[in-house]
Amino acid sequence: MSTSSVVRVAVIGAAGRMGAQTCAAVEEAEDLELVARLDAGDDVGAGVRDSGAHVAVDFTVPAVTEHNVHAVLDAGAHAVVGTTGWDDGSRGRVVEHLERVNAERGDEGLGVLIAPNFGLSAVLAMTFAAKAARYFESAEVVELHHPNKVDAPSGTARHTAAAIAAARADAGLGPSPDATQDGWEARGADVDGVRVHAVRLRGLVAHEEILFGNAGEQLTIRQDSFDRASFMPGVLLAVREVGSRPGLTVGLENVLDLS
Numbered sequence: 645m646s647t648s649s650v651v652r653v654a655v656i657g658a659a660g661r662m663g664a665q666t667c668a669a670v671e672e673a674e675d676l677e678l679v680a681r682l683d684a685g686d687d688v689g690a691g692v693r694d695s696g697a698h699v700a701v702d703f704t705v706p707a708v709t710e711h712n713v714h715a716v717l718d719a720g721a722h723a724v725v726g727t728t729g730w731d732d733g734s735r736g737r738v739v740e741h742l743e744r745v746n747a748e749r750g751d752e753g754l755g756v757l758i759a760p761n762f763g764l765s766a767v768l769a770m771t772f773a774a775k776a777a778r779y780f781e782s783a784e785v786v787e788l789h790h791p792n793k794v795d796a797p798s799g800t801a802r803h804t805a806a807a808i809a810a811a812r813a814d815a816g817l818g819p820s821p822d823a824t825q826d827g828w829e830a831r832g833a834d835v836d837g838v839r840v841h842a843v844r845l846r847g848l849v850a851h852e853e854i855l856f857g858n859a860g861e862q863l864t865i866r867q868d869s870f871d872r873a874s875f876m877p878g879v880l881l882a883v884r885e886v887g888s889r890p891g892l893t894v895g896l897e898n899v900l901d902l903s
């Protein structure tokens with residue numbers, strides 16, 4: 645993918661909330677060309693290949709996103725993925741696929757960039773949380789979303805909790821203090837030992853609060869995406885960057901040099 649020429653972009657999940665917004669953002673960008681709008685029922689591999697897309701952006705559903713990424717790679721394109729639901733197993737299979745295709749492609753290696761959140765405020769909140777985590781005895785995450793969201797906790801909250809857990813482990817911290825004996829169902833999901841609470845409320849879009857506590861003090865880091873427009877600069881940055889990052893990149897913080 646040449647950096648000087650127009651980047652041809654296919655959007656998968658084009659009829660959805662994020663897909664539609666992404667199509668509009670790509671159409672408005674002078675250095676990008678929208679060449680395919682794909683959605684449920686379309687053959688993703690054929691759609692990407694036949695359109696000559698350099699990059700395919702996936703905003704679909706957790707159940708199909710991995711399948712779509714393999715189809716995109718088989719079609720010879722890079723992938724930018726915002727869909728949630730990824731775990732070590734699915735990411736590992738994509739790494740294996742990339743190693744296989746890139747061994748044959750040499751210098752022109754394909755890239756896959758998976759970002760649980762493309763919003764700058766969310767990426768910064770996660771980064772700040774990872775930095776703060778080592779200094780606090782207690783840490784919990786609260787994510788708040790629109791009621792049409794199908795997965796819980798959010799991919800962002802999982803990514804945040806995992807980063808907090810890793811920082812706590814590096815610092816030699818044990819579990820957050822918690823005397824709960826009954827009613828564990830009210831204490832949220834356990835993500836790598838960090839409690840994560842999910843709120844679904846009409847009127848919300850996407851929001852996250854990370855709470856840290858020590859004796860006598862609290863740090864709250866909060867970010868709010870009031871509109872899906874907030875994700876678009878990050879999505880377009882990923883589309884422009886993925887071609888120069890062969891292999892798998894997880895998290896926009898790596899592209900922003902925040903990691």
Ligand SMILES: NC(=O)C1=CN([C@@H]2O[C@H](COP(=O)(O)OP(=O)(O)OC[C@H]3O[C@@H](n4cnc5c(N)ncnc54)[C@H](O)[C@@H]3O)[C@@H](O)[C@H]2O)C=CC1
Binds near residue numbers: 656660682688726875
């Ligand atoms: N990384 C980020 O910054 C963000 C990520 N998301 C995530 O993106 C995903 C999509 O979110 P929304 O757009 O709100 O959902 P949505 O439900 O509005 O859209 C999903 C679209 O995928 C389509 N689809 C389903 N199966 C398909 C298949 N096999 N092939 C092609 N298309 C298929 C649906 O028909 C629908 O149009 C979710 O996982 C969400 O959590 C959402 C917002 C920001």
Ligand SMILES: O=C(O)C1=N[C@H](C(=O)O)C[C@H](O)C1
Binds near residue numbers: 761797798801
């Ligand atoms: O479904 C959404 O809306 C969002 N999904 C992503 C997630 O699960 O973290 C990103 C953002 O929170 C919006």
